[in-house]
Amino acid sequence: MKKRLIHSAATGLVLLWTFSATGCNHSESSTAPDKNGKEEMKRLIQVSVRTVEPSPIRDILVLPAQTEAWQDIRVAADTAGRVDWLGPREGHQVKKDQLLAKIDVAPLKAALERAEAAYKLADELCQRRQKLHERKIINQEDLDRSITERTVAQGNLKQARIEYERGFKPAPISGFVNYLHVDEGEYVDRGKPLLDLVDVEKIKINVDVPELDVRFMQVGQSVKVSVDALPGSEWTGTVDFVSYRADPGTKTFQVRVIIPNADHRVRPGMIARVAFLRRVIPEAVTAPLFSVVEKSGERMVFVEKDGVIHARTVSLGVIEGDRIQITKGLNPGDRLVVAGQTFVEEGMKVQVQ
Template sequence: MYLFMIIKGSSLCRSMLLAVMSMALLGACSNSLGDVPDEPTNLPRKVNVVVQEVSPTELRDVVVLPGTAEPWLSVDLAAETAGRVEKLSVREGDRVTPGQILAQIEVTALAAGRARAQAAFDLFEEQLRRRERLYKDNIISEEELDQVRSGKVQAREELRQAEIEYGRGLVRAPGAGRVNNMRTEVGEFVDRGQGIIELVDIDKIKVQVQVPEMDVRFLNVEQPAAVIVDAFSEQTFSGIVDFIAYRADPATRTFRTQVVVENPDGTIRPGMIARVMFVRQVIPDAVTIPLSAMIDRGGERLVYVEEDGVARARNVSIGVIERDRIQITRGLEPGDRLIVAGHREVEEGTAVVVQ
């Protein structure tokens, strides 16, 4: 009995000992895995940015003004005599040359009148030759000779007038161009002064623009100008300033300026809307930045530069704008590392990482 109790007590001790050892082991594991000191959470935030070194570049001060394309020549040919239209030698769209006959009006009757005048003149000329021989032979008097001479002069003037009238029946092109509109048909009766053919010359195009008084001082005749037509916005045409008005429009205080553009293939058509770019001045060493790099905060213009891994704000003043770039007249210097991407995510003193 006593031996059994001893054995039983020793077994209980061993169980208790194993339990204590297990708890100690678990406690050690817990200390090695779970009791990790907290990492600091107040490290400064870093922003990824892209920088661009500021360098002087040439900048053009350009003014863009709207205008309208007009033909180099636009003539509404009118009948110089009344009568029936006997012939039309052209159709709409035809090219014409200077002096080309385009229409004939009452030329049959006018040709008959010219022929009569020519015959009368020829008759007087022959009579004068015969009378001169008779006068040399003292057969007729000088008075009779003078009468024939006077008749010849009158016949010459009548012939000249008949030729003028005949010419008025022939409608001729005053210059090269294209027929834009036929206002009459063969067989119609037209009055003197009535328009019959519209002729335009579009081998050259005139673009008329109104230039403000503050900009006209930068323009000169024969100055080149770039022209963009809205219908062909992907193409730029070269033009030359041909005329600048000496007097401003009293209503708009602008000066009419004419720019001439070569148009041999007829691409530009009269009436199209155009935009003319005039260069007012060229700045050879301008400090410029992309427009997108500038931030407007409450009327304050800011840019950010990178200095030793930190963003620094700069207040800037602006000048000329050309397309997507703007001149900085104060606040930046050549060599500054301008932040051009990620600049809207930083503030003064923000740590940055340059990509």
């Protein structure tokens, strides 16, 4: 009897152990798919997508150029002589007709005074002879000679006044004295440079435009101008002139742009960037520049559909800011990958964030 009880107990323990093991295996197998699914989701690359929608994009041509003064004049001496006086110095601002220099004024003044005295004498003599002629005391020939002498004296006086005025050099324009070529006391010949004047109230920029783009340039057209030396600033300029003849060496056309410069921040000789608007494409398919990748020498973008990546070879168009036109390979409504695109390939399953 005792042996039967022991045998029954042992059999029960075996059955209990078998049932427990079977139950445990069943529990583990029932939860495995769910656990594996989560792990698979964790292994999927996460990407961000953006639905492609047509939008306007501007076709902008940016060309480098150099700034120039609106007027840049070399002021020269109108008479030979010693420089008696120089007024403004380098960097000084002057107004039009302001006196800049005096050249040999004393001798010129003396010559003017002699000419004035000679004319006065000739005029008085002519008047006396006129009265004598009326009284028949002198003949017509004597009167004519006196009139001629007065005319010559009058001409000499005019010339002396011109020479005297040439000793005073006024500013032909308003602007800044950029460079002095002479010092006070120095002797100069007629035509020798005295100083350079620059007018920078406006700045002109001559841009060399390729022949394929000159058709987009029109007089009066507005442009945007930036200057490398003045980051963060932008000016609105106007096309003032479009050349009708190409440069024979470069095959480019000169386009002159004018910008205001009342604060004189832009100086002649600075490097500028001129942005010309060629056209506006109203319904363009565009993508962020960073979404385009290069693989095997081809430009590509990736689109996502139903959690699967599809690679598209694209053709590129114009660029504006951080956007680029896609002329072929991308369509409105596509879900463009804009984050994670460097880690995906054709046919890869992904998780969209």
